[in-house]
Structure formats: structure tokens, C-alpha cells
Amino acid sequence: MTKQIHLAAHFPGVNNTTVWSDPASGSQIDFASFKHLAATAERGTFDFFFLAEGLRLREVKGKIHDLDVVGRPESLTVLSALAAVTTNLGLAATVNSTFNEPYELAKRLATLDHLSAGRAAWNVVTSWDAFTGENFRRGGYLDKADRYVRAQESLRIVRKLWDSWSADDLVLDQAAGVFAREGTGAFADDGDHFTIQGRFGLPPSPQGRPVIIQAGDSDQGREFAASGADVIFSRHSTFAAGQTFYKDVKDRLAKYGRTEESLKIMPAVTVVVADTDAEAADKARHVREQQVSGQTAIVLAELIWGRDLSAYDPDGPLPTEAPVAGSKVTQGRTGFNDQEAVVAEWRAQAAANNWSLRETVINQQNRQTFIGSPETIATELNRHVQEDAADGFVLVPHLTPGGLDDFVDRVVPLLRERGVFRSEYAGTTLRSHLGLTS
């Protein structure tokens, strides 16, 4: 059976993927930029709009990182505003389960779900570092091993609150004077991390409850997703790695009594489209050069080596030292678990191609996922989906706010012609777009 592709638009983030030096780069914080990208995504009949989150500005060698875009809004507030200017597009908020309490999360997300008539999603992320904790009452108290325990308990309780009303508990009988049945919304829970009780004040939305997205990649993270997520925001965007990940996660579903269709796997991907494949390759190379200045090459290499490499010339050879695990040279962004392997691969490629450090980073670290003519891109995206490397994609543009204009204008029509992507929204809720049951 031909699968339908799912698409999401990622608002450009705060790493070097986002190019700010280009004349076409607009504000990363003005609401007009959010409106523009959301309007583009809705014109392209995308499933949802996706916002990442950061709770502390990144630091490199003890100083605030100044080379990349920084400064963004609070997710749920900006998505509530976007609900006013969109009608069908799903609205996905990344919100940390470590530095938020389940009751408040459930209430804020359910509010977005009602205000958008059933288009809200929660991307559940966890963190445990004392670095981020310095901005919060709780501080950095959470052991790394505990973060999924807390996340799982948090998600379980949030769902419990969302399910604390039955569909017919909201009566709204004006003549009889019954707004809601008595006793609705009552809850109590006593877990390892939370002991709470009370009443939840919002009934199910038109989609029942918000969609759950999960992004973790560890064994624990995959199991967490298989047990309760509706969508996985995956890092495995290449064909082979995508297929392996896809099978691994889908195989975990049966033991939770779930069907394969109930969990959508959507890797984050970058796309460069131009008239011809050759022009697209040139354009992609140009974008990568914009993304990786000499200074940025050093910072990215420091992230992998875990060492201060500021003495190195980015246009010279790769560092000769071995990488250091668990370093605090870079704080506030996801590190690498397989440093040794990455360093070995970089050295091999640099030697084979006679690349400098910067050239190595440009070629190894920042290569876009799909590069080509509209025809080539449409064919590749569809192959990934039909051959089970993905169910769809979260598109990460390199420009704010117009970075997906080309894709929507030139690639989406081809996907529609091939009958693998909707031409108009069949339903009004995000669950309906994703083919999930309410």
C-alpha cells in the first residue's frame, strides 16, 4: 500500500544550521517571522509547525556562545498566538519535563489544544544538567538515569489529567443549569517524583488530547517513545540509518499493544532545492560555507573533541589530540556519545581528500540531507517513506522566515501529483492529519 508522507516545519534554531549573515535572513524573534513560516507550512498543507526550546543560553569555554542565532520566545505562548492566524496547521511545542510540573504542563497544553480546536502537540524533552538548573527553583538535582523515569511519570500524569473528563462530562445544559457533571476532572497520583491531587479544569479537545512527540535516541528514549509517543522526531535521516532505526522502534510497539501506524517516525532533515541537481549541489556548498565560518569550525570541533582547540588554525590540519569524554568545554547543547568514532572518521576523510579542519566540518558535519532538483527531492523523499526509512520529515530550513518557500512552491506540488501527499486538509485536527485515532 502506498504510504502518505507527513511533513512538519521546524522554526530555525540556535545552532549554525541557521544562517544569519545572508541578506535574506530575517528576525528570529519578531512574531511576523513565526507567522510567515506558519503560513508557508499551512499553504503547503503540512501536518505541523515545530518549535524547539532552550532554557539557558549556550556557553563555550565559560562564555556565552556568540557565533550563532540566539534568543527565542517561550514556545506555548507563541504557539497560542499562532493559533489565531492559522486554521489547520498542527502546533508543536517543545517543553522540558524536568523543569516543569505535570499539572501546569497539562493545563497549558490543553489550553493550546482548545484555542486551536485540536491542533496541539507536546514534544517531551528531558534534561538533567546543573547548568540549565541554575535558572530554576529545582536546580540541577536530577540524575541522568532518572530523567526518563521522571519524564515517563510526568507524561503518564499529564495524560491522566487530560483523560480525567469523559467525553460527555461537559453538559452545557443552560436550561437545567448543568455546566459539567459533578466530580469531573478529579485526580490523584502518588509516584516516585510527584504526589498530587485535585481537579483538572479542562475537558478533552476536538482531538481528544494533544499529540505526543519524543526526540530521545538512547535505548531508554526509544522505549519511552514506543510506550507512549505518537511521533518520533528522529536524528536518523540517511536512508540506511533511517531504515535501521525505523525497524528497531516499530518492532518495540507490539509489546505495548500498539500498531505500527500508531507511531510516526519523522527525521529532521535539511533540503536544498534548485533548478537542476548540479545547481543544487553548488547552492548546498554555498550554504554550508555560510554555516561554517572558521570560528564555527573550531567550536564544532571542540564539541566533538571536548577540548579547547582555539589555538588551531581552521584552515590547517585536524587536531592531533585524542577526544576527551564528559568535558564541559561546550555547555547547553547535546554532545556526542561516539566521539572516538567521529574523530576517526573525520581523520580518514580529511586524509583521503586533503581537507583542512574547516573543509572537513563543512563536508562531514553539515551536509544537507536532500540536495537536488524538485524532481530529485520528491523522488528521494518518497523513496525514504515507501521503503520504511521514515513516515515523514521535519524540515529544518536554514533561513528565517522564508527558508521553506522554495520547498512548498516546487516540491510539494510534485508530491501531490504522485498521490503521496495531501492537496488539502481532510480534517481539522492534528491527530487527523497524522492518521492517528482520537
Next chain:
Amino acid sequence: MSRLITAIEIDGAGGDPGAWRGPEVDPGAILTGELALRAVQRAEAAGIDIATFAGTLEAPADAAGRVGVQLDALGLAARIAPATERIGLLPTITVTHTEPFHVQASVATLDYVSAGRGGWIADVSTSAEAAAVIGRRDPAPAADLWREARYVVDVSRRLWDSWDDDAIIRDAPTGRFVDRDRLHYVNFTSPTFSIKGPSIVPRPPQGHPVTAVRVSAPDALQAAADAELVILPETTDLAERVAALRTTDGATTPRVLVSVAISFEQAGAAEQLAGSITDWQAAGVDGVHLRPASLEVDVPIIADELIPLLKARKVVGEARAGTLRNRLGLSRPVGRYAAGSGR
């Protein structure tokens, strides 16, 4: 005498617990936000300066005859922001069981999505119910919670200042997007929390979104000294109360609004209210905070009858254009950490 500030309270279907049963009300529109949106748009068209949004952390009590649902006030205000153009938006946000860092980031974001019309009513959660839904702290005396609230207001303003207005430089020659010397750690400590900073949100359009305090209990008065806007219940000794607020040693001299529940059921109610408002203004208040019994019934009467009466008496007039601070006659504060700010 200066122009009177006008504000309107959005709370479910209105302040009357039975308002949702009115024949003109679609009670389902409370949940979609449509009821609130219509009321705010109507108020804006009539020239009302501010919409406040009621809110508690805990859900409304379980009583079949009352509106047993409540949207998050901040989310509702954000939903209304792009659908309005001039009116100020002040959701009630409780600070007792929430994270100050998230609160300030949310209010700054509201200021962005409303293009400088954002603010908040800082409130505390004294109830056992609010403590139980979070389960992290026991209920505490109101005096302690208001003391903590002052710290939250203080750190929020510091975090709004933690980005200088010109921190984003996009300097291609040096490869720097931001000038890190224009970003500031706040290193804030209080008895109950500490925050390193800087904020994740660049300095909001108004510099400081407007902070309001509702004097719902005597203990709230200590925080009122820090607010830019104080919402005072109607009392017989209004003139003394207003004078007392003017002489407190807070950082700002707040604008004082007198808050009143209104219904236009009786004939002549609008004229009577216009008279009272004129008297309050003579007593020294800066404005009036109207809490309509029913949004669907009373907001149109406010717009079509009360406001024209006040205009005729020259009590209200054309508002200044621009941000909410502009509208209230408040200057845009210079960031306290910025070089040359003199602080």
C-alpha cells in the same frame, strides 16, 4: 485632570456565576476562547485601554451549576493578541508554584506577539488546592507568598534587562550574531529561589511589560508598591487608600485603578456608573477596572452607552498610540545593565 484609564475583566462568561446560562451565550465558546475574543475586540473598538484575564492555578471548584472550566489566562491572552491591535493584554499569572524563569519568558513573549501590548497581573496561590495540584510546597501564609512575589517581579524585570536592546549585532566581519558584553547574568538569589540568567528571550518591545497587582488582600499591598498598575477594590475610604499608595517607597509610582463589578440590569445603571466613575476620578484614581457580570450582555452596553457617557463628560478621551506603556503614560525603561544606563 488627566484622561481616565479604562480596563475590563475577562473571566469565563462574566463575573456572575450564572452568566453562562444567558440565552445570548454560547457556553461552548468559553472553551474555544471565542467569547473572550469577542468581548476584547468589542472593548478595543470602544477605546478601552486594557483587558485583564482572571486566572488561578487550581481549577474552578467542582459545582455543576457553575463554569467548571478555565483556560490558562496567558495562553488566552496570547491567542487574542494577533486578533487585536491597540488594547493592552494582562493575564493573571500566579508565582507561588510556578517557575519565575518561565513566567518572565512567557510575559516577554506575550509582549512580542502583541507588538508591545503585553503585561501581567502578578498573583499568589494561597489555597490548599493549588498547593496540592503541584505537590511541591505546603500552603503558606499570604504575607510570605506576597514577599516572594516581590522577588519574582524583581527578577522578572532583571531578566527582561538581561539583554541590552542592542545585544543582537549580526556583525558579519567578526562572525558574531550577538555581542556577549550586552548579555548579562542576573545572579539573583532570594530566600526561595535563585536564577543565573540571562533570559532566553531578547529584551521585550516595551523593555518592561506592564506589571499589575490586584489588591485582593491586605498582604498584596506590599507588592503593590512595586507595580506599575494597582487594581484596588472599591472601598469607602478610596481617597485615603490611593494617597497611601502614592507615598509608598516602591520603585515606581503606580497607576491606580478602582475595580468594580458591574451589571446594567436596572434602567439608568450606565448613567449611575458614569457618575460614580467621575467621583472616583475626583478621589484621585487613575482609572477604572470594570468586571462585567456577563461578557455578552454587559460589554456591548459598556461600549455603546457607558463609554460615550464618559466621553461626553470628558472623563475619557483619545488614547496615545503605540505600546501599552505609551498608552498609560509610562516611559520605556532603560536596561539596568546597559553601558551608560547610569545604574
